[in-house]
Amino acid sequence: MLTSRYTLARQEQSMVTRLQQENGLELLCQVILEQLKDTVLREKGQGLLEQVSSQPSLEVEDPPPAQTNDNVHHIHSVLEDMQLRKQRQPPSNR
Numbered sequence: 001m002l003t004s005r006y007t008l009a010r011q012e013q014s015m016v017t018r019l020q021q022e023n024g025l026e027l028l029c030q031v032i033l034e035q036l037k038d039t040v041l042r043e044k045g046q047g048l049l050e051q052v053s054s055q056p057s058l059e060v061e062d063p064p065p066a067q068t069n070d071n072v073h074h075i076h077s078v079l080e081d082m083q084l085r086k087q088r089q090p091p092s093n094r
Contacts, residue, residue: 063071
């Protein structure tokens with residue numbers, strides 16, 4: 001009876017050890033996968049950065065002065081119109 005208990009305890013210990021090893025391997029695999037993902041993302045980001053850096057920069061053209069003056073005049077007229085509408089509204093009861 002003592003031998004069977006000893007054998008049973010050894011088997012249980014062996015199973016626990018195997019489970020710990022399997023869990024350790026699973027954890028190790030997860031860590032490796034995360035590192036691979038990080039490496040792949042870093043490489044993709046570096047490639048995109050190189051692509052963007054190698055492209056010629058876009059130049060933004062200033063609008064002609066006449067168009068700028070027209071835009072300013074339009075904005076002023078819209079603001080005046082809004083002010084007039086605000087003045088025409090009856091006061092609200094607060």
